[in-house]
Amino acid sequence: MGAAAVTGVTPAVPEExxxxxxxxxxxxxYRAHGGEVRAVGGVDLDVRRGEVVALVGxxxxxxxxxxxxxxxxxxxxxxxxxxxxxxxxxxxTGLSERELRTVRGAEISLIPQDPGVCLNPVQRVGEQVAxxxxxxxxxxxxxxxxxxxxILARAGFPDPATRARQYPHELSGGMRQRxxxxxxxxxxxxxxxxxxxxxxxxxxxxxxxxxxxxxxTAQSGTAILLVTHDLGVAADRADRLVVMSQGRVVEAGxxxxxxxxxxxxxxxxxxxxxxxxxxxxxxxxxxxxxxxxAEIPAQAAPVDEAVAAVTHLVKDFAxxxxxxxxxxxxxxxxxxxxxxxxxxxALVGxxxxxxxxSARLLLRLTEPSAGTIHFGGLDVTSLRxxxxxxxxxxxxxxxxxxxxxxxxxxxxxxxxxxxxxVFRVGDRAAQLARVxxxxxxxxxxxxxxxxxxxxxxxxxxxxxxxxRALALRPELVVCDEPVSALDLSxxxxxxxxxxxxxxxxxxAYLFISHDLAVVRQIAHEVAVMQAGRIVEQGGAEELFTNxxxxxxxxxxxxxxxxxxxxxEGRVSGHAR
Amino acid sequence: xxxxxxxxxAQAVGVLWAAYTVSFFVLYYLPGDxxxxxxxxxxxxxxxxxAQLDELRHRYGFDKPVIVQYFDYLGKALxxxxxNSVSSGRSVSSTLGHALPQTFALAGAALLLSVVLGGALxxxxxxxxxxxxxxxxxxxxSLGASLPGxxxxxxxxxxxxFRVEWFPAFGHGGLRGLVLPAVTLAVxxxxxxxxxxxxxxVAALDEPYVQTAQSKGASRWRIHLRHTLRNASLPALTVLGxxxxxxxxxxVVVETVFAREGLGRITASAVxxxxxxxxxxxxxxxALVFVxxxxxxxxxxxxxxxxxxxxxxxxxxxxxxxx
Numbered sequence: 001m002g003a004a005a006v007t008g009v010t011p012a013v014p015e016e017x018x019x020x021x022x023x024x025x026x027x028x029x030y031r032a033h034g035g036e037v038r039a040v041g042g043v044d045l046d047v048r049r050g051e052v053v054a055l056v057g058x059x060x061x062x063x064x065x066x067x068x069x070x071x072x073x074x075x076x077x078x079x080x081x082x083x084x085x086x087x088x089x090x091x092x093t094g095l096s097e098r099e100l101r102t103v104r105g106a107e108i109s110l111i112p113q114d115p116g117v118c119l120n121p122v123q124r125v126g127e128q129v130a131x132x133x134x135x136x137x138x139x140x141x142x143x144x145x146x147x148x149x150x151i152l153a154r155a156g157f158p159d160p161a162t163r164a165r166q167y168p169h170e171l172s173g174g175m176r177q178r179x180x181x182x183x184x185x186x187x188x189x190x191x192x193x194x195x196x197x198x199x200x201x202x203x204x205x206x207x208x209x210x211x212x213x214x215x216x217t218a219q220s221g222t223a224i225l226l227v228t229h230d231l232g233v234a235a236d237r238a239d240r241l242v243v244m245s246q247g248r249v250v251e252a253g254x255x256x257x258x259x260x261x262x263x264x265x266x267x268x269x270x271x272x273x274x275x276x277x278x279x280x281x282x283x284x285x286x287x288x289x290x291x292x293x294a295e296i297p298a299q300a301a302p303v304d305e306a307v308a309a310v311t312h313l314v315k316d317f318a319x320x321x322x323x324x325x326x327x328x329x330x331x332x333x334x335x336x337x338x339x340x341x342x343x344x345x346a347l348v349g350x351x352x353x354x355x356x357x358s359a360r361l362l363l364r365l366t367e368p369s370a371g372t373i374h375f376g377g378l379d380v381t382s383l384r385x386x387x388x389x390x391x392x393x394x395x396x397x398x399x400x401x402x403x404x405x406x407x408x409x410x411x412x413x414x415x416x417x418x419x420x421x422v423f424r425v426g427d428r429a430a431q432l433a434r435v436x437x438x439x440x441x442x443x444x445x446x447x448x449x450x451x452x453x454x455x456x457x458x459x460x461x462x463x464x465x466x467x468r469a470l471a472l473r474p475e476l477v478v479c480d481e482p483v484s485a486l487d488l489s490x491x492x493x494x495x496x497x498x499x500x501x502x503x504x505x506x507x508a509y510l511f512i513s514h515d516l517a518v519v520r521q522i523a524h525e526v527a528v529m530q531a532g533r534i535v536e537q538g539g540a541e542e543l544f545t546n547x548x549x550x551x552x553x554x555x556x557x558x559x560x561x562x563x564x565x566x567x568e569g570r571v572s573g574h575a576r
Numbered sequence: 577x578x579x580x581x582x583x584x585x586a587q588a589v590g591v592l593w594a595a596y597t598v599s600f601f602v603l604y605y606l607p608g609d610x611x612x613x614x615x616x617x618x619x620x621x622x623x624x625x626x627a628q629l630d631e632l633r634h635r636y637g638f639d640k641p642v643i644v645q646y647f648d649y650l651g652k653a654l655x656x657x658x659x660n661s662v663s664s665g666r667s668v669s670s671t672l673g674h675a676l677p678q679t680f681a682l683a684g685a686a687l688l689l690s691v692v693l694g695g696a697l698x699x700x701x702x703x704x705x706x707x708x709x710x711x712x713x714x715x716x717x718s719l720g721a722s723l724p725g726x727x728x729x730x731x732x733x734x735x736x737x738f739r740v741e742w743f744p745a746f747g748h749g750g751l752r753g754l755v756l757p758a759v760t761l762a763v764x765x766x767x768x769x770x771x772x773x774x775x776x777x778v779a780a781l782d783e784p785y786v787q788t789a790q791s792k793g794a795s796r797w798r799i800h801l802r803h804t805l806r807n808a809s810l811p812a813l814t815v816l817g818x819x820x821x822x823x824x825x826x827x828v829v830v831e832t833v834f835a836r837e838g839l840g841r842i843t844a845s846a847v848x849x850x851x852x853x854x855x856x857x858x859x860x861x862x863a864l865v866f867v868x869x870x871x872x873x874x875x876x877x878x879x880x881x882x883x884x885x886x887x888x889x890x891x892x893x894x895x896x897x898x899x
Contacts, residue, residue: 073790075782076705105793112788120785122806122881131802132792167882183792 018086020223021047021070021191026083028062028069039065039078040247047191050221052214054238054255056270058229058487059458062247064113067193067227071108072100088190106136109184111194111213115176115201119168125179126152126164132186148186155182156212173351174205181213188220195227202350202514203558210237229487231274232560235259243267273489306377307475307508308395309338310362313371315354331357333532335371339476342502344509346519346540348555349529355512358529359478362510363395364388376475393423396469400481402461406453412439412464413449419471438467442497459490466497470505478510483518495521516559520544528552584874588867595863596653597646599856604649605642653860659853661846668857671842679838682830683823685754686761690819693762694769698812701770702777703800714774720767725826729760729833746835757834761826765819772815776808783807810881813873820869824862 023045029038040062047053057063068074070085072092085092087108092100104110109132112118120128130148133139139147145164152160155178168176177198184192194213198206214237217224228234234241234255241258243251243266250264262268315332332354339345347355360366362373364380372381380391396419399405406415413435420431436446442463453461462482469477479498483491499522502509513519519526520540527537528551536549547553611632633639636659637648652659658668694717701713736756737745743755780786781804789799827840839858846854877884 071791073787101793101795103793104791110788110791112784112791114784117784118788120789120803120807121883123802128788131789131794135793135798169883180788183788 019046019048020051020088021045021225022084022086023066023070024084024086026066026069026085027081028065028074028078029081030075030078032077038081038247040069043083043244043247043249045242045249045252047223047225049190050218050223051240052217052224052226052238053240053242054226054228054234055242055244056228056231056234057244058270058489060246061244063227063229063244064195065247066244067195067225068110070193070225071104071110073104073110102136105132105189106138106187107189108191108193109187109189111177111180111184111192111197113196113199115173115180118180119176121168124165124167125171128179129164129182129186132183136187138187148182151182151186152179154216155179155185156209157182173201174209177201177205177209178212181209181216185216185220185222189222191223191225192217193225193227196229197226198233199228199230203516203560204350204554206233206560207558230560231270231488236560243270269489273492305341306338307341307375308362308510309336309374310358311336311372311374313358313361313373314369315357315361315366316369330532332361332368335529335532335534337527337534337537339508339510341475341508342506343524344502344511344522346511346513346523346526347529348513348516348519348526350514350555352531353529354532355529356480359397359480359510359512363397363478364391393419393472394474395476395478396472396474398462398465398469398477398479398482401485402458402465403453403485405465406461408453411450411452412444412456415453415464416467416471419468423472425472434471435467438471439464441470441501442467457490458486459494462486462490462494463497466494466501470501470507473505474507476508476510478512480512481514482511484513484515491518492521498522516544516555528555581875584871588871591867592860592863596650596856596860599859600646600649603852603856604638604645611636611638658857658860661854662851663845663849663854668853671854672839672857672861675837675839675842678836679824679827679831679840681754682757682761682836682838683820683827685758686765686823687816687820689758689762690765690769691816694766694812695773697766697770698773698777699800699805701774702781702804703796710778714771717767717771717774720763721771723763725760725764725829726833728763729757729830732756732760733834753836757830757836760833761823761830764826765822768815768819769812773808773812776811777804780804780808806880810877813876813880817866817870817873821862821866824865 023043026040026043026045027038028040029036031037043062043066045053045055045066055063055067065074065078069078069080070087070092072080074080080093083093087103090103092103095103119125126145126148129151130139130144133144133147149160149164152164157163157175157178163171163175168179171179181197184194192213197213198209201209210233213224216222226234226238238255240253241251241255242249243258243264245266251258251262251267258267259271262271313332313335314330316328316330318328335354335358337345337347337358347358349355357366361368361371364373364383368381372379374380375391375394380388383391410418413432416435416438417431420426420434425431426434435449439446439448444460444463444467448456448460448464453464456464462485465482482498483494486494495518498509501507509522511519511523523540525538526540526543527534528543528549529535530551536543536547536552543552544556547556611629630639637645640648649659656669660667661671664671697713697716701710704710704713733745733756736742744753745756777800781799783804786799786803789803794802824839827838828844829840830836831838831840832844839861842854843858845851846858
């Protein structure tokens with residue numbers, strides 16, 4: 001098809017020595033706010049057959065744009081300015097849309113970022129896998145279903161024939177990601193671009209899926225371009241690292257070399273802020289800024305004064321009717337814990353372990369099926385009406401996603417002052433003064449007061465959410481995965497801010513997280529949850545150095561990049 | 577699912593009952609003296625003497641207490657008896673039943689046209705990559721929605737009946753006679769449907785699953801047919817229920833302009849002659865059509881989107897939380 005146009009550009013190198021993918025001087029721009037923004041400038045990138053190359057960088061570094069530009073899957077507002085993308089013998093930037101469609105899915109496939117939204121919600125999973133085979137005429141009409149089921153089985157689906165008939169919302173996050181992997185491997189492509197393939201998943205699931213993907217591709221000799229912000233994942237998986245910052249490649253080389261001897265300042269910074277790579281250095285930021293944690297509250301009250309406590313909490317959820325007898329899921333099963341003044345208790349577990357539900361029960365946002373909730377020594381299990389509303393003043397919540405938890409139509413000043421207005425604290429002038437003080441506290445310039453959330457970065461938005469949570473001077477703040485949507489370096493800043501505020505204000509945190517590396521930086525005590533139960537509970541140091549429960553050990557072992565921080569090399573990769 | 581259907585049916589019956597009750601009190605009770613309202617009014621009042629009025633009151637049962645009248649009439653209505661038209665003397669149900677096929681043919685044709693034309697317009701607007709063409713196509717619906725029905729009808733008659741003489745301007749000329757009124761009646765629905773569907777389709781194109789489909793090598797056409805259309809059609813389906821109800825209301829104008837027999841014409845004349853039983857029959861029938869249409873649509877939601885679960889407690893279909 002386009003062969004004639006391409007031959008002139010192809011370098012005269014024997015087929016087997018030429019890299020599978022050879023990107024040279026690639027530049028991509030977007031149209032934004034009436035102007036043009038260059039997102040990627042002059043990127044060079046090689047991927048050899050069967051190789052795993054990790055493209056690492058923070059959000060906005062251009063790593064996703066680069067990977068999408070390879071198969072020209074850019075949004076309508078973006079285009080390739082310059083550069084070449086050679087794939088095998090073809091030059092992809094010059095192909096017509098029709099020619100490109102024969103490459104996409106068949107020779108280069110994509111595993112997208114968020115398994116929650118990347119599958120068509122109204123189509124059965126089997127059909128979505130079968131579509132690849134249909135488009136590229138790889139099966140006949142009669143065999144396509146069976147072929148799709150076989151591919152699902154290869155992607156690690158238990159009972160694939162049944163699963164193929166399910167819709168995405170009936171699958172767990174891990175299963176959805178496996179479905180996306182099944183789509184990506186369906187046509188046995190030469191290259192898979194994996195764009196943050198597991199960052200939305202729990203660590204243990206993440207590890208299993210990445211292991212599985214690597215196994216599959218090792219068998220078939222498929223190369224992987226792994227796009228990730230997680231240096232730990234990159235260190236575990238990749239043969240070579242390519243580090244991007246602000247649209248440019250700042251460093252590239254074999255994984256070990258880059259990790260052991262980072263040349264560029266940005267790479268060194270990235271390595272320093274990756275919590276999982278130096279898990280041994282406990283509570284880094286907290287230890288620095290909040291060393292006298294025990295001293296400050298001691299002036300006001302005894303350290304171990306309980307702010308809130310739950311005992312023998314149980315929560316059952318009724319399942320929707322499916323014809324049979326009424327069934328229920330026990331989301332929280334006999335859970336007891338105490339949060340103390342000026343201290344941080346972390347609830348750790350994978351999604352579905354009941355940690356968020358436990359916190360919602362504590363805040364009386366959900367009614368418990370059994371058990372009691374005490375707040376400041378008072379039994380609040382069955383408070384109602386105005387007294388319940390007053391309780392809300394004393395306990396606040398910071399959500400995971402700062403992009404969704406701030407009303408886009410309110411100004412930052414209005415967002416922060418809303419709790420004050422709701423509880424009629426002070427007059428307008430006093431409220432304004434309090435908002436300025438709070439913004440100052442969370443280290444935001446007072447100029448943001450009239451801006452909208454959309455104009456702020458993720459880290460800034462989370463600071464706004466923190467300011468809002470502190471507005472009513474609560475005794476307890478529940479932080480539900482407060483940093484998991486943020487970049488690593490921003491994560492470290494927000495964690496340090498939380499620790500500092502606790503230090504100054506003596507506020508207690510109930511810190512919910514799936515990320516043990518993050519928990520280790522901030523928690524005094526840790527409760528590990530699995531399937532609705534607390535399986536292990538204790539002081540953070542002790543639990544991390546001396547885990548007694550099997551599941552805790554499994555969680556610790558699944559943290560990506562654990563081995564990479566030491567000087568022992570990985571077994572795979574270099575052998576090739 | 578069975579409980580969901582039962583709940584929706586109960587709700588439908590409730591709506592019908594409410595429509596009946598409100599129309600009864602507004603039409604029979606509020607005027608004070610329905611007989612005077614029906615037979616009096618203006619110069620005619622002199623032609624009927626008080627004794628005749630009393631006789632009429634007794635015949636219609638208006639000398640009984642209101643609550644007794646209400647249950648009398650409700651009992652009859654449940655058996656399909658809405659009384660007799662005051663002006664023609666024929667029973668309301670047979671009058672409506674007689675006009676029904678005409679109006680259903682008209683409304684059905686208009687609904688079909690709305691779906692086909694609106695769908696085609698929305699898909700072409702979403703399919704094209706040319707921004708000017710998309711903008712041009714997307715501006716058509718608001719133009720269509722802003723044109724008054726009677727004016728569209730008159731323009732169509734002027735063009736296609738008088739200038740080129742393709743279609744008859746008046747009456748019931750079989751299928752050919754149906755064309756112009758159906759087109760006129762379809763204009764507002766087409767516009768609304770195209771607007772909603774196009775908006776949904778364009779928004780769906782930005783969804784991540786579309787990128788997944790592109791990465792499989794799917795063509796733009798395939799993406800529209802297999803992926804975005806079904807996802808975008810839910811709001812359009814909701815609107816379709818509203819359009820169905822609107823068609824009956826708009827039929828009043830269209831049937832008048834094109835001089836067609838039908839429910840719309842009956843409604844217009846019943847209102848102008850203050851034929852209360854007939855007006856009430858029309859109101860309750862309109863409510864029935866609306867309720868049935870929306871019941872069908874509610875039951876169709878879960879077929880289109882498996883995430884929608886039938887929940888009897890919520891009273892309507894709700895979207896499941898995902899995982």
